[in-house]
Amino acid sequence: MKTPLRSLFLLVTALVLPAVVHAAAFEGKVRMKITAAGSKSAQEMTYSSKAGLLRTEIDGKGGESFAMIMNHAKREMIILMPEQKMYMVRPMPAMNELAGADDGADDVKLEKTSETEKILGYTATKYIATSKEGVTDMWLTEELGSFMGLDASANANPMGGRPKAPAAWEKALMGKEFFPLRIVSRGKRNKEEFRLDVVSINKQSLPDSEFAPPASFKKFDMGAMMQGFGG
Numbered sequence: 001m002k003t004p005l006r007s008l009f010l011l012v013t014a015l016v017l018p019a020v021v022h023a024a025a026f027e028g029k030v031r032m033k034i035t036a037a038g039s040k041s042a043q044e045m046t047y048s049s050k051a052g053l054l055r056t057e058i059d060g061k062g063g064e065s066f067a068m069i070m071n072h073a074k075r076e077m078i079i080l081m082p083e084q085k086m087y088m089v090r091p092m093p094a095m096n097e098l099a100g101a102d103d104g105a106d107d108v109k110l111e112k113t114s115e116t117e118k119i120l121g122y123t124a125t126k127y128i129a130t131s132k133e134g135v136t137d138m139w140l141t142e143e144l145g146s147f148m149g150l151d152a153s154a155n156a157n158p159m160g161g162r163p164k165a166p167a168a169w170e171k172a173l174m175g176k177e178f179f180p181l182r183i184v185s186r187g188k189r190n191k192e193e194f195r196l197d198v199v200s201i202n203k204q205s206l207p208d209s210e211f212a213p214p215a216s217f218k219k220f221d222m223g224a225m226m227q228g229f230g231g
Contacts (some may be wrong), residue, residue, distance in 0.1 A: 026144050026179070028049065028203040037193040053211040069211050086220045106167060107131070119181040120201050132155040134193070136185040144179035
């Protein structure tokens, strides 16, 4: 997997709302288009949700892809490596671990505006989050329940290490029953750094197999590999 795709995925997992309590409110697939600062083109991502389960997959160039499955009940995440036909299982850090990863960001100011917009048939209200990191405009709907995440805890390094703290504006939205249909984040110089647009919403029943590694994939055991090196 190439570094730009990995970096984009980690950026996206940091810019989400880990409100998993009401995740069962939505079952189906959402397609999102994501543009990050420094990217020459937008990436498309599929968000699949079902009763406490979440699968996110980013499409890359040349058929390259990266997928992650999160199981809230088991508190684990499965990283799929399609090119290698392998998968890795990692624990999901608790939210207090994420809080401990915070570098002391200032409190964020969250403002609800009177501006609304119909996006893909859903009414979205514009919110503005302001912090020392910059300003983020968010068009949020209450018609799809809580956004299950790309769960910020998934931003933990798959190989271990300290998880990255959620952005300040993200923390302000934790636990609220919103689903983002558009996010535009600008830095201190008012330059757009991140943009997410939902391009399609398909409510549908999803099979359990959508949230498990394919039978043909082999499990990658980092611990066993490190023991082998030690031997």
